[in-house]
Amino acid sequence: MSGITIALSKGRIFEETLPLLAAAGITPTDDPEKSRKLIIGTNRPDVRLVIVRATDTPTYVQYGAADMGIAGKDVLIEHGGVGLYQPLDLNIARCRLCVAVPEGFDYAAATQPGGRIRIATKYVGAARQHFAAKGVHVDLIKLYGSMELAPLVGLSDAIVDLVSTGGTLRANKLEAVEDIMEISSRLVVNQAALKVKRELLQPVIEAFAGAVTP
Ligand code: PRT
Ligand code: MG
Numbered sequence: 001m002s003g004i005t006i007a008l009s010k011g012r013i014f015e016e017t018l019p020l021l022a023a024a025g026i027t028p029t030d031d032p033e034k035s036r037k038l039i040i041g042t043n044r045p046d047v048r049l050v051i052v053r054a055t056d057t058p059t060y061v062q063y064g065a066a067d068m069g070i071a072g073k074d075v076l077i078e079h080g081g082v083g084l085y086q087p088l089d090l091n092i093a094r095c096r097l098c099v100a101v102p103e104g105f106d107y108a109a110a111t112q113p114g115g116r117i118r119i120a121t122k123y124v125g126a127a128r129q130h131f132a133a134k135g136v137h138v139d140l141i142k143l144y145g146s147m148e149l150a151p152l153v154g155l156s157d158a159i160v161d162l163v164s165t166g167g168t169l170r171a172n173k174l175e176a177v178e179d180i181m182e183i184s185s186r187l188v189v190n191q192a193a194l195k196v197k198r199e200l201l202q203p204v205i206e207a208f209a210g211a212v213t214p
Contacts, residue, residue: 003046
């Protein structure tokens with residue numbers, strides 16, 4: 001494609017990206033929440049959007065199927081960031097990556113140096129690194145969603161998951177006991193595209209940069 005393709009996931013990232021797109025003079029012609037189209041046009045004939053799963057955004061950009069995209073730091077850590085230029089923290093879709101346990105669970109005792117804990121999570125890379133740094137042995141169980149259920153049914157002692165309002169943890173009688181990191185979404189750009197399509201991509205990057213709210 002001679003124009004540019006931007007990969008976005010629907011939901012919070014799409015919603016919070018709309019003002020950034022507007023700042024770059026880009027208005028989508030369809031709403032991905034209502035349309036089933038996976039390729040969405042814009043007011044600009046040289047810009048299109050592709051709607052992907054949040055976890056897949058870095059992959060589309062890495063292989064150049066999209067020239068740029070927006071992905072959570074959580075997703076980028078698990079992907080590894082190969083082939084991606086990450087020029088901007090967009091400060092959108094903010095949350096925290098946390099360790100959470102059932103209310104009353106003695107997390108301090110379980111995580112004494114040399115201790116052992118069983119963790120269910122989608123974020124195995126970040127979780128492994130976190131517990132290795134604490135010197136705690138960890139049995140990691142990879143899940144793809146609804147992590148909050150795991151400790152309630154004895155699959156794990158604890159979870160590593162994203163928390164924003166804390167409502168999901170409270171509803172399941174879990175509590176956050178440790179923050180691993182602050183999470184927000186980043187602009188990712190295919191490194192080859194940045195060279196070949198610089199005259200199209202650079203103005204979009206600059207418009208996004210100017211529209212970031214601290
Ligand atoms: O939902 P789906 O399975 O399609 O994919 P996804 O969860 O990867 O995508 P999406 O669109 O839900 O999230 C996209 C990105 O938004 C993530 O990669 C994060 O960087 C960011 N983000 C910000 C969040 C949250 N806040 C968040 N609260 N992603 C997920 N959550 C979930 C969390 O996992 C937990 O289940 O919301 C629940 C907790 O929310 P509270 O408000 O109850 O604390
Ligand atoms: Mg989700």
